[in-house]
Every structure is written in structure tokens, then in C-alpha cells.
Amino acid sequence: MNRPQEEWARRSLAAFAATVRPDVEWTPFHRAYYRLLDAFAEGRIRRMMVSVPPQHGKSFGASVLLPAYLLGRDPRIRIAVASYSFALAGRFGQQVQRLMSEGSYRTVFPATLIKGTGPRVQQERTARRTAQEFDCVGFGGGLKAVGRTGSLTGDRVDVLVADDLYKDALEAHSPLVRERIWEWYHAVARTRLHDASRELLVGTRWHEDDLIGRLKRTEQVVELSEWGQTEGVPTGTWVAVSFEALKTGPPTELDPREEGEALWPGRHSAGWLAQRRSADPTLFEALFQGNPVVREGLLYGDFGTYAALPAGLLRRANYTDTADTGEDRLCSICYAAAEDGLCYVTDVVYTSRPMEETEAAVAAMLERNGTTLAQVESNNGGRGFGRAVERRLREVGVRGCTLRLFHQRGNKEARILTHAATVVRQVRMPEDWRVRWPEFAADVCGFRRVFRANAHDDGPDALTGIVETELAPRGGRILAGGFSKR
Structure with a gap:
């Protein structure tokens, strides 16, 4: 040496x-x-x-x-x-x-x-x-x-x-x-x-x-x-x-x-x-991600899953919750509302990446899922995000998607807790959803009833929005080209 x-x-x-x-x-x-x-x-x-x-x-x-x-x-x-x-x-x-x-x-x-x-x-x-x-x-x-x-x-x-x-x-x-x-x-x-x-x-x-x-x-x-x-x-x-x-x-x-x-x-x-992760998301979050979540006190039970979409779909829709702060995540969920009264999740964008990337990702998701109605919370920058998504859809020739901006006035914690049971009862996930969207699955499955114990509430907020939309659809003024904003 x-x-x-x-x-x-x-x-x-x-x-x-x-x-x-x-x-x-x-x-x-x-x-x-x-x-x-x-x-x-x-x-x-x-x-x-x-x-x-x-x-x-x-x-x-x-x-x-x-x-x-x-x-x-x-x-x-x-x-x-x-x-x-x-x-x-x-x-x-x-x-x-x-x-x-x-x-x-x-x-x-x-x-x-x-x-x-x-x-x-x-x-x-x-x-x-x-x-x-x-x-x-x-x-x-x-x-x-x-x-x-x-x-x-x-x-x-x-x-x-x-x-x-x-x-x-x-x-x-x-x-x-x-x-x-x-x-x-x-x-x-x-x-x-x-x-x-x-x-x-x-x-x-x-x-x-x-x-x-x-x-x-x-x-x-x-x-x-x-x-x-x-x-x-x-x-x-x-x-x-x-x-x-x-x-x-x-x-x-x-x-x-x-x-x-x-x-x-x-x-x-x-x-x-x-x-x-797919074998046991909660255990994986603790051991491999350093994010332990106690199973006791979880807000949601096990979600029902599906292998194929049923016949009799009413519409292809989307609900988007934009990130409020730098630590929040954008959560955009595409789903199919069916005649059986259930909402079948078909695609998810769940990320903390900057707006210029998420705008393109959400627009692409809306296009590939054949979405006809997309609701975007306009709070805290959501209006600008929605307009950017609208512009991107126009650029690729999509005209059949109604984009509706609205201001969410309800208290987030109260909304999520109130509709938790309905979310589990009414929402269905793909069989492989834990593998396709692991971070989304981990944050939803690990969400606690004690609100302050959760690092991210974006997934539950968007799922709650889907249930609220289907239970009490909001109106909006339709714009030329199929888009609307409120």
C-alpha cells in the first residue's frame, strides 16, 4: 500500500x-x-x-x-x-x-x-x-x-x-x-x-x-x-x-x-x-420505503376489484385534484361510471412532479381513456392547470371531452371522513392496481382516520370527489368544442 x-x-x-x-x-x-x-x-x-x-x-x-x-x-x-x-x-x-x-x-x-x-x-x-x-x-x-x-x-x-x-x-x-x-x-x-x-x-x-x-x-x-x-x-x-x-x-x-x-x-x-410491494403494500411501505403505517385505525377497508369493465357504461369521466403546496401530489383519476351504480377506476396520474409535466400526463390520460367529462378543482392554481390541459387536448384534436372547472368549498377532512364508507362501497379498482399505481395505492390503503397522521391526502380527496360527483353531479356552462368551465 x-x-x-x-x-x-x-x-x-x-x-x-x-x-x-x-x-x-x-x-x-x-x-x-x-x-x-x-x-x-x-x-x-x-x-x-x-x-x-x-x-x-x-x-x-x-x-x-x-x-x-x-x-x-x-x-x-x-x-x-x-x-x-x-x-x-x-x-x-x-x-x-x-x-x-x-x-x-x-x-x-x-x-x-x-x-x-x-x-x-x-x-x-x-x-x-x-x-x-x-x-x-x-x-x-x-x-x-x-x-x-x-x-x-x-x-x-x-x-x-x-x-x-x-x-x-x-x-x-x-x-x-x-x-x-x-x-x-x-x-x-x-x-x-x-x-x-x-x-x-x-x-x-x-x-x-x-x-x-x-x-x-x-x-x-x-x-x-x-x-x-x-x-x-x-x-x-x-x-x-x-x-x-x-x-x-x-x-x-x-x-x-x-x-x-x-x-x-x-x-x-x-x-x-x-x-x-404487490404482495403486501403496507409491509413494503414500512420495510422498504421507511414509511410505516399501523394497520389499526385505517380509514378504508379493502377495495373491491374487477378483471374487466362491465357492460352498460354510462360515461367515461375523470376527477383531478391539483397539488395545493409543494409537498402535495397531483391526483387525477379516470373512471367509468356504470349502470350498476359503481365507479370503475381505469387510470391514475399520481405525482409530485411540476405542472409542466403533469399537464401533459393528464391530457394524454384523458385522451387514451376516451374521457367525456373531466372535473378539475380550480382551487390553488387548478384553474391554470385546467386551461393548460384544455389547450393540450385541442392541440391533439380531442373535441369530445367536457372539461369542467369548479371551486371546492367543502372542508377536505370532513368530506373525506364523511364519504369514506361510500368510497369503499362504490369504487372498484383494477385487480393489479397496487402494482400499476403503487404510491397511490400505498397512500390510499394506509390512510388513517386521525387526519394529522397522514403525509398525503390527495388520493382520498380525489376518490371522495368522484363519489360526490356521481351522487350530486355539478352543472357547468359548455364551451365551444365540448369544453366547459365555471
């Missing part, structure tokens, strides 16, 4: 990882993940919570490479690595020891030695080294691995790494287990920390009231989307990052993927992830 490479490996966790484990795969996700861990190692981020899908290498980076790197930089610090079981935490500790015993590690950090790896025989007599605990010879630092109920009594903790404190969904959905972890974190782990300590929580999400979820509700948290946010983080503030298996929303500086792209396509392709 040449000198420049050694020096670079001492200054960067990514360079260190590439030096001691040349087989590490460097996807854009892994580069971002190690950059975050590097900011933590340097102390620019002192409290960080990271949600990562299973089998994406989070534990190797956070619970093996990071502790070894930190002890190489400063063999005086005391690190605690905690996980859901004593055995798993111990395996992390053993992997750290094996790494620190290798020649490539000692070349980068020659001063950091553990018992049995160096010439300091006299000093080694007092150094501890067991499967779950070891000291750095001559410096007093080291690592201790504990289960989530393990003791840290008498130990100073400079760096706490809590990696997957919940074993599975059964544990995470147990109020008793969640409360025990909360008590252990406050009564055991935090009592060993001091003003300069650092905390790292990594894991997959199982439940909205897990440790990460509860800390987000009770403490100051900054959701990271730009690298500049890692500078000047206020003391005591958590930095939170969630890496989705399938990207939703527009690209960010931290995660520049396009919507729908897989996080690690070489390991988990978008197609494979879509299959997992």
Missing part, C-alpha cells in the same frame, strides 16, 4: 472501506451512505437516524466498518454497538475485531491494537478481549456489544450505534416490546452518554411508534435532503435520512434518482421490488 493511499484511508471512511474491503460495491446509494457516516465520524453530525431497506449493506457500514474506523482515528473512545439480540450485537463485535486484526487495517492505523495483535505484551495483560468486548491496547478505548436490554453500567459511551433494535414485525407491533426498548434507550443507553457523545440509529422501519418514530415526535429532527444541511447542525438536533428502495418524488441532492428507480438495482431490481 502506498503512502498517499494510507493517508487518504485515514481521512475518509469511504477510502478506508475501499482499502480494507476492496470488494465493496460502490453504487450511488453506497457513496451517499458512506458520506453520511463520514460526516458522523468527523463529528459534523452528532445525532443521526438512518432508515435503509433490508439487505442493502447498512449494518456492515454502520456496525463494522464505522467502529473500526473510529477506533483507528482515536483509540481512546468507547463505542457501544446495540442490536435486538446479544448474539447479533456480538457478531458485529467479532467482525470488528477480525477487521482490526488484519494487516491492511494495521497498515492504515498502526497505533490502534487489540489484544493478541501487537508487541505490547505488558500492556496486553490488562486489556480485555472477549467475543462481545475489547480494549485498544494502551489507550483505554474499545468497543462493547450489547443486546437491546443489555447493561452498560459503569461504561462511558462516546459513540452509540443502535442497529436494528427490532427483530421482526411481530416484535415491532408489540406495545410491550416497543415500550421496553424506549425505556432501555432512556434508562440505560442515554445515561451512559455525555455532552460530547454521538448517537447513530440505523435500521429498517417496522412500526410508526418504533424508536425512530417516537424520537421524531418528541425531539428536534432535521430531514436531510441536501449536503449543505450537514454543516452547522444545532446541538441536540437529530439528522434523519430515509433511503427508499423505490424512489418517490423528484430527485434530491442526497438521492438524485428519478422517480421509480431502485436503490440498489444490481441486488434488488425495480421489478423484484414491485412484486414485493
Whole structure:
């Protein structure tokens, strides 16, 4: 190993990882993940919570490479690595020891030695080294691995790494287990920390009231989307990052993927992830998307589905709810109203992309579905959106679609809650709707009765609008060419 490479490996966790484990795969996700861990190692981020899908290498980076790197930089610090079981935490500790015993590690950090790896025989007599605990010879630092109920009594903790404190969904959905972890974190782990300590929580999400979820509700948290946010983080503030298996929303500086792209396509392709999502959308949202939703208290039951549209269709219609704010999503739903009194959803545009893109997408959807009546809420920019869609339809020669703009005066929360049962009773979805429109399905199926608990209400709002339209159709002035506006 040449000198420049050694020096670079001492200054960067990514360079260190590439030096001691040349087989590490460097996807854009892994580069971002190690950059975050590097900011933590340097102390620019002192409290960080990271949600990562299973089998994406989070534990190797956070619970093996990071502790070894930190002890190489400063063999005086005391690190605690905690996980859901004593055995798993111990395996992390053993992997750290094996790494620190290798020649490539000692070349980068020659001063950091553990018992049995160096010439300091006299000093080694007092150094501890067991499967779950070891000291750095001559410096007093080291690592201790504990289960989530393990003791840290008498130990100073400079760096706490809590990696997957919940074993599975059964544990995470147990109020008793969640409360025990909360008590252990406050009564055991935090009592060993001091003003300069650092905390790292990594894991997959199982439940909205897990440790990460509860800390987000009770403490100051900054959701990271730009690298500049890692500078000047206020003391005591958590930095939170969630890496989705399938990207939703527009690209960010931290995660520049396009919507729908897989996080690690070489390991988990978008197609494979879509299959997992269709099998259990709620579980997928938690484990792979970092967006856990408790099944209790959901507003909607299971929607009825259909394999083919029935005979006796009355009209092909559409309802569009434009995005009110930057965080909202446009939801445009095409459906067929039938003689049996049901509304059969045929197509959906559900996105947070900018208006210039959604205008074209909605116009194209209206054309391919043969829509004859399209209702667009004119609130908060909806009027301009509707006119733009009208113009695009004219440009492609569509004349048979009546576009009706109206102002929605009803209270959104009251409307959605009031019509929830009717929506489930009257609306039918295609059999593959969870696969065709996964984000729409996740937000609708996971919608909670407690309104403030929901991140997005755009899907339920549009479905409610469909029911209201069919129960009490609105009038409007028909314009030349088949379009109308109010």
C-alpha cells in the first residue's frame, strides 16, 4: 500500500472501506451512505437516524466498518454497538475485531491494537478481549456489544450505534416490546452518554411508534435532503435520512434518482421490488420505503376489484385534484361510471412532479381513456392547470371531452371522513392496481382516520370527489368544442 493511499484511508471512511474491503460495491446509494457516516465520524453530525431497506449493506457500514474506523482515528473512545439480540450485537463485535486484526487495517492505523495483535505484551495483560468486548491496547478505548436490554453500567459511551433494535414485525407491533426498548434507550443507553457523545440509529422501519418514530415526535429532527444541511447542525438536533428502495418524488441532492428507480438495482431490481410491494403494500411501505403505517385505525377497508369493465357504461369521466403546496401530489383519476351504480377506476396520474409535466400526463390520460367529462378543482392554481390541459387536448384534436372547472368549498377532512364508507362501497379498482399505481395505492390503503397522521391526502380527496360527483353531479356552462368551465 502506498503512502498517499494510507493517508487518504485515514481521512475518509469511504477510502478506508475501499482499502480494507476492496470488494465493496460502490453504487450511488453506497457513496451517499458512506458520506453520511463520514460526516458522523468527523463529528459534523452528532445525532443521526438512518432508515435503509433490508439487505442493502447498512449494518456492515454502520456496525463494522464505522467502529473500526473510529477506533483507528482515536483509540481512546468507547463505542457501544446495540442490536435486538446479544448474539447479533456480538457478531458485529467479532467482525470488528477480525477487521482490526488484519494487516491492511494495521497498515492504515498502526497505533490502534487489540489484544493478541501487537508487541505490547505488558500492556496486553490488562486489556480485555472477549467475543462481545475489547480494549485498544494502551489507550483505554474499545468497543462493547450489547443486546437491546443489555447493561452498560459503569461504561462511558462516546459513540452509540443502535442497529436494528427490532427483530421482526411481530416484535415491532408489540406495545410491550416497543415500550421496553424506549425505556432501555432512556434508562440505560442515554445515561451512559455525555455532552460530547454521538448517537447513530440505523435500521429498517417496522412500526410508526418504533424508536425512530417516537424520537421524531418528541425531539428536534432535521430531514436531510441536501449536503449543505450537514454543516452547522444545532446541538441536540437529530439528522434523519430515509433511503427508499423505490424512489418517490423528484430527485434530491442526497438521492438524485428519478422517480421509480431502485436503490440498489444490481441486488434488488425495480421489478423484484414491485412484486414485493404487490404482495403486501403496507409491509413494503414500512420495510422498504421507511414509511410505516399501523394497520389499526385505517380509514378504508379493502377495495373491491374487477378483471374487466362491465357492460352498460354510462360515461367515461375523470376527477383531478391539483397539488395545493409543494409537498402535495397531483391526483387525477379516470373512471367509468356504470349502470350498476359503481365507479370503475381505469387510470391514475399520481405525482409530485411540476405542472409542466403533469399537464401533459393528464391530457394524454384523458385522451387514451376516451374521457367525456373531466372535473378539475380550480382551487390553488387548478384553474391554470385546467386551461393548460384544455389547450393540450385541442392541440391533439380531442373535441369530445367536457372539461369542467369548479371551486371546492367543502372542508377536505370532513368530506373525506364523511364519504369514506361510500368510497369503499362504490369504487372498484383494477385487480393489479397496487402494482400499476403503487404510491397511490400505498397512500390510499394506509390512510388513517386521525387526519394529522397522514403525509398525503390527495388520493382520498380525489376518490371522495368522484363519489360526490356521481351522487350530486355539478352543472357547468359548455364551451365551444365540448369544453366547459365555471
